[in-house]
Amino acid sequence: MQFIATFSLMQFLDTVISLGAAFILGTLIGAERQYRQRTAGLRTNVLVAVGSAAFADLATRIGFPSDAMRVVANIITGVGFLGAGVIMKEGLNVRGLNTAATLWCSAAVGSCTGTDMIAEALLLTFIIIAGNTLLRPLAAAIDRIPLNERYSEVSYELRLTCDGRLVEQTRNALIEALEAADYPVSDVTEDRSYSEEGCALVARLVSTSVDPDELDEVVNKLKRQPGVTYVTWESSTQD
Incomplete structure (x- = not known):
């Protein structure tokens, strides 16, 4: 044993x-x-x-x-x-x-x-x-402290909806507007399930230091593009 x-x-x-x-x-x-x-x-x-x-x-x-x-x-x-x-x-x-x-x-x-x-x-x-x-x-x-988007380490996305027939034109305008503001784009995704005639584009930014006022200017510029119905941007913290 x-x-x-x-x-x-x-x-x-x-x-x-x-x-x-x-x-x-x-x-x-x-x-x-x-x-x-x-x-x-x-x-x-x-x-x-x-x-x-x-x-x-x-x-x-x-x-x-x-x-x-x-x-x-x-x-x-x-x-x-x-x-x-x-x-x-x-x-x-x-x-x-x-x-x-x-x-x-x-x-x-x-x-x-x-x-x-x-x-x-x-x-x-x-x-x-x-x-x-x-x-x-x-x-x-x-x-609970207000987030300072300019210096916080966050991810940024710019979202817009547009006429489905003008997707390529709008995509190019979106990328050009962001790069003109020195915000290179990581990728742009497309969602045509948004509606039968419309399309949603989501651009993810490479930068982690963003000036909210500059992004607002990009949003206002894109709103004037033909076929664009809605534009906004949002941020989320990285874990």
């Missing part, structure tokens, strides 16, 4: 403490995520923390310190793929980055407990929860 020959009560108790600590700390982190109805909630954070702790504990028991470091490095990579699963892109906006980062931190907590660094895991758990709760009012306050 290989199990009896290799079993050590002290090592077993050490594993129980490591995995138990990972379970408790993962629960604390996950409870906050679950309360806010995030994609990765209580169970996911617990499993990530306990799984990371189990792998780190296994490497510590049967290998050398260098083996434990290699296992932790692979945990980081593996959880990175897991975090990618909770990131969702909606148009120009990205959701789930904070949840993915929290999963990554849960793996760090588990790795600490698995290598018997429980005090460090406690400190890290406190910092994670504080970052997700105490910093929320500050983030909300910053979000």
Whole structure:
């Protein structure tokens, strides 16, 4: 019986403490995520923390310190793929980055407990929860500050609708007007489902530093183009 020959009560108790600590700390982190109805909630954070702790504990028991470091490095990579699963892109906006980062931190907590660094895991758990709760009012306050389009790192789109028979003419006028204002165009997409006789054009700008007044001038210029019925521009923050 290989199990009896290799079993050590002290090592077993050490594993129980490591995995138990990972379970408790993962629960604390996950409870906050679950309360806010995030994609990765209580169970996911617990499993990530306990799984990371189990792998780190296994490497510590049967290998050398260098083996434990290699296992932790692979945990980081593996959880990175897991975090990618909770990131969702909606148009120009990205959701789930904070949840993915929290999963990554849960793996760090588990790795600490698995290598018997429980005090460090406690400190890290406190910092994670504080970052997700105490910093929320500050983030909300910053979000309420009016956006300065000229200096903020944002994406810009100029949208117009025109007569479907004048699409090529309008597209050329759109690109020329933007380049004349020193705003090179990344690409122009066309949507003919807008109406039976009309067409929508969307131009995405390369520049991240934009003067709103200059874009307004471009809009006013395009409004005077034959066949153009509507022109506007909008910005969205990059994640």
